[in-house]
Amino acid sequence: MIAQLGSGSVAHVSPRAVPVNFHLVSATDDDPTHDVNPRLEADFSWDSSTGKYDDLKGCYVQEYVSFPTTNNDSCPSDPTIKCYFPPSPPWIAKGQPSSAFANPTVSPPPGDPAELGANYDLDFLDNLAFVQPYSVMSFTGTQFYQYQCDNSGSWKKLYGPASINYSMYKDQYGTWSVTISRSDTDKTSYYVIP
Amino acid sequence: MLLSCTLTPIHWLLALVQALVLCACAYAQPATIPIQFNITLQKMIVTQHEPVILVLEFGSPSPQSVVVDLGYNSEKLHITVVDPDGVVVNKTNSVEGPGATYSFHIDGESKSSGAVPLTDWFTFDKVGNYEIDVDLGAHSASYERFSYTMVGNRAKLNITVRPRDEAALRQVCDQLLSHAEDLPYDSQEKWVAARALAKVNDPVAVPFMVRALNQRNFARLMIPALARIKTADAIAALESATGSPDKETQSLAHSALASLGRAQR
Numbered sequence: 001m002i003a004q005l006g007s008g009s010v011a012h013v014s015p016r017a018v019p020v021n022f023h024l025v026s027a028t029d030d031d032p033t034h035d036v037n038p039r040l041e042a043d044f045s046w047d048s049s050t051g052k053y054d055d056l057k058g059c060y061v062q063e064y065v066s067f068p069t070t071n072n073d074s075c076p077s078d079p080t081i082k083c084y085f086p087p088s089p090p091w092i093a094k095g096q097p098s099s100a101f102a103n104p105t106v107s108p109p110p111g112d113p114a115e116l117g118a119n120y121d122l123d124f125l126d127n128l129a130f131v132q133p134y135s136v137m138s139f140t141g142t143q144f145y146q147y148q149c150d151n152s153g154s155w156k157k158l159y160g161p162a163s164i165n166y167s168m169y170k171d172q173y174g175t176w177s178v179t180i181s182r183s184d185t186d187k188t189s190y191y192v193i194p
Numbered sequence: 195m196l197l198s199c200t201l202t203p204i205h206w207l208l209a210l211v212q213a214l215v216l217c218a219c220a221y222a223q224p225a226t227i228p229i230q231f232n233i234t235l236q237k238m239i240v241t242q243h244e245p246v247i248l249v250l251e252f253g254s255p256s257p258q259s260v261v262v263d264l265g266y267n268s269e270k271l272h273i274t275v276v277d278p279d280g281v282v283v284n285k286t287n288s289v290e291g292p293g294a295t296y297s298f299h300i301d302g303e304s305k306s307s308g309a310v311p312l313t314d315w316f317t318f319d320k321v322g323n324y325e326i327d328v329d330l331g332a333h334s335a336s337y338e339r340f341s342y343t344m345v346g347n348r349a350k351l352n353i354t355v356r357p358r359d360e361a362a363l364r365q366v367c368d369q370l371l372s373h374a375e376d377l378p379y380d381s382q383e384k385w386v387a388a389r390a391l392a393k394v395n396d397p398v399a400v401p402f403m404v405r406a407l408n409q410r411n412f413a414r415l416m417i418p419a420l421a422r423i424k425t426a427d428a429i430a431a432l433e434s435a436t437g438s439p440d441k442e443t444q445s446l447a448h449s450a451l452a453s454l455g456r457a458q459r
Contacts, residue, residue, distance in 0.1 A: 025337070043337040053339070058380040063292060075290050079453035080418040080446065083290055102291035109414050110385055112295045115261070119295075120337045122266050151379045153410060153442065 017055035019114045019147050022046040022159040027187035030124075039124035040180045040189040044145070046117060046158070053117045059149035060111030061158065063121060065141040067103040075100055086139045089131035090168050098127035101141065114147060123164050123180050123189075130168070130193060134176045138167035226334075227256040227342040229300065233328050233349035236309065242321055242358040243398075244366050245390035246312045248328065250298065257302040260340045264310075264330075267293040272329040273315065278322025278355075285315045294389060296382070309386045313393035318355050326351040360398055367394060367402040374406055388412050392419040399423070404431040413443040421450035429456065 022044060030039035048056045067084035075083035076095060083100035086092075092099040112119050121143070144160030163183040170176050179190040229252055236247040254260055264270045273285040298308040318324060330347040334340055373387035391402060392415035400423055403416045417435060420428040433456075435447035451457060 045337075045339075065291075074453050077290055078418050080421045080450035082449065100290050105291040106414075107292050108294040108389075109411055110379065113297055113380075113382075115299075116263055116297055117339050118337050119263075120266055122269075151411070153440070 015049070016149055017048050017050040017052070017059070018149055019046045019056060019059060019061060019158060020049045022061075022145055024184050025118075027182065027185035029187055029189040030122075031189050031191060034177075034190055034192050035194075036191070037124060037126055037128055038178050038180045038189045038191040039122060040182065040187065041120055041122055042182060042185065043120045044118060044159070046114075048114075048117070053115045056114035056117075056149075058151075059114035059147055061114050061119065061145055061147050062107040062111035062155060063105065063143065064107075064146055064155070065101075065105040065143045065164065067101050067105075067141050068139060069103075072103055075102055084139075086166070087137065090134045090137055091131065091139075092125075092127050092129055093131055096127055096129060098125050105141070111148075114149075123166075123182070125166070125178065125180070125191075128191070128193075130176075130178065134168060134170070134193070136167075136169050138165055140165050225256070225258070225341070227254055227258060227260050227340065229254050229260065229262065229342050229344050231330060231344050231346040233330070233346070233351070235326070235351050235353055238352065239354045239356060240318070241356050241362045241366075242319065243394055243396040244318075244355075244363055245370070245393055246316070246318050246353060247386070247390060248310045248312055248326075249307060250310065250330075251305065251307040252298060252300045253305040254300045255303060259302050260300050260342055261297055261338075262300065262340075262342065262344075263297040263335075263338055264295070265335060265337075266295075268296055268310070268314075270331050270335065271296075271310065272331070273312065274327040275312075275316050276325040276327075277318075278320045278324065283316060294385070298382075308382060311386055311390040311393065313390060317395070318353070319395070321355050321357050324353050324355065326353065358396070363394070363396060363398045367391060367399045370394075371402045371406055374412065375409065379411070388415050392416055394419075395422065397423055397425045397427070400425060400427045400431070403428075407431065407435060407438075407443070410438075410440045410443060413438075413440065413446050417443070417446040417450050421454060424454055429454065 025043045025045045028041045030041050071085045072082050075081050082103050084103040085094050085100055141164040143162045145158045146155035147158045148155050165181045167179045176193040177190050179188050181188040232251040234249045236249050275283045296310050300306050328349045332344050334342045370387045370391040377384035403419050406412045407416050420432055432447045432450050435443050438444050
């Protein structure tokens with residue numbers, strides 16, 4: 001960027017560093033034995049547009065996930081925000097832990113410091129009290145990562161959309177499982193319902 | 195029998211290649227940085243409803259800077275609290291979404307410190323003595339840019355909660371608000387102070403929360419806090435916030451009032 005200072009003098013002004021090249025580095029099924037709880041970890045990384053992470057100080061990265069707009073109600077832990085409640089049965093009964101997903105789910109302010117250069121997302125269900133009768137059913141969250149460097153409240157897209165899918169299904173042997181998958185990786189975490 | 199030690203050019207070439215490979219491997223392996231931790235509490239005696247703040251001090255003998263990231267929902271931080279009645283409470287993940295991110299930058303060969311409000315996960319509403327067991331884990335996580343090991347990463351702490359002292363609590367809220375208002379946007383201390391203020395579950399905090407609402411960035415912290423306290427002053431502040439020029443503040447205030455059964459026209 002070149003700034004005109006008047007009287008013909010010109011100064012070179014470095015553009016503000018911003019996070020770039022946000023990408024998925026790896027995904028891991030944190031429940032490899034499929035009997036603890038479904039938990040899919042997605043590790044992300046990004047660069048600085050100047051090549052120096054320290055230049056990103058003052059920039060923040062936030063996660064923004066939106067869920068369906070049906071079955072929305074006040075969140076149990078904070079009634080001032082809206083939550084999505086997946087249909088129960090078969091999902092967790094309303095009011096129980098893991099029965100609600102903040103809609104939208106947004107990182108708490110001010111977000112993750114961008115100079116970290118990396119973060120990760122955990123998509124999981126801690127509560128396994130699925131409600132019978134089980135049925136083949138899924139719901140999806142749409143995830144974006146955004147950044148801001150100017151404290152303007154205006155977040156710019158950095159990554160996404162990526163779909164986070166929570167599914168319940170029955171295999172050919174009649175066993176019910178719950179899976180968590182993402183559209184940006186083949187990795188899936190699944191939990192076999194005992 | 196005499197063994198020949200003569201090195202042929204091919205031997206020299208192989209030795210050179212081996213040396214180069216070893217050098218490359220050594221360069222590619224990130225050095226593991228040892229970090230010395232000291233975990234304390236900002237105060238060992240607080241008044242009822244006052245935030246309890248954990249202080250983390252770090253020292254690194256390495257010339258390289260390092261960033262310690264506590265991870266999603268600060269899951270690297272394991273905490274158990276035993277309250278005055280002997281009830282054991284473990285830190286759990288945020289129920290419906292991600293919790294705050296805490297990360298700490300340590301310059302090479304220097305010391306630094308940071309804070310984490312324990313009121314993100316715990317309440318200290320009972321009068322009496324609490325035991326707090328903190329474990330930060332001993333190693334960096336796979337997702338982090340830096341490889342480090344931590345020494346002094348565990349601590350057993352004690353805190354005494356004294357009966358509610360309104361004047362003391364007002365002074366604490368005033369200090370937290372000053373930090374939240376005055377520190378720059380990219381200061382982690384600013385956000386620690388704002389989060390701690392938002393967790394003061396006492397009507398004394400209301401005017402300080404209302405002042406904090408003047409900064410748009412704090413709306414997502416202060417509006418739920420005001421709705422939780424829901425005194426007449428808190429509700430009046432929420433009603434006023436529905437007229438904020440900031441759309442997010444407006445929307446949050448409307449939702450908060452609706453959750454209190456006070457839908458705005």
